[in-house]
Amino acid sequence: MKISKHSVVTMHYTLKNQEGMTLDSSEGRQPLVYLHGVGALIPGLETELNDKSQGDKVTAVIAPQDGYGEIRKDLLHVVPKSGFVGDEELMEGMQVQLDTEHGPQIAVVAKISGDEVTLDLNHPLAGMTLYFDVEIVGVRAAEQEEITHGHVHGHGGHHH
Ligand code: ZN
Secondary structure (H helix, E strand, O other): OOOOOOOOEEEEEEEOOOOOOOOEOOOOOEEEEEEEEOOOOOHHHHHHHHHOOOEEEEEEEEEEEHHOOOOOHHHHEEEHHHOOOOOOOOOOOEEEEEEOEEEEEEEEEEEEEEOOEEEEOOOOOOOOOEEEEEEEEEEEEHHHHHHHHHOOOOOOOOOO
16 A cells, blocks of 8 residues: 555665765664654655555655754754753753753753853754655554554554
């Protein structure tokens, strides 16, 4: 069967950046299992996988606006260094966990200047063109309960 809305797709994937460096891959691990058409994957990749079938190999180049979005300046926050407590010394490039009203969030320390720390809350893959190699391992129709929950149950999925 072909991949369409509410297909349960099993796939192996490798994600590379423009320089050809592997950022993420299912190689050597269990394949990824997801419910198609509900936003589980970035929009550009779901679009590329529409109508594909088991055994298909898909190479997709995803622009930032169809991936994790462009880098947003409003997601750069300048905060006082004195607001950070803990043993570890702050360094540019390190990740810190913030407690926000939406729950814990990871930010990257983009810049330290005197007592001012610039935190970058953009997704690490924001602003990047993404190169995917995908192999479709399996396609099946979702159970009604999976559609209601918005995720996959059973092998490779959530267990309740
Ligand atoms: Zn569930």
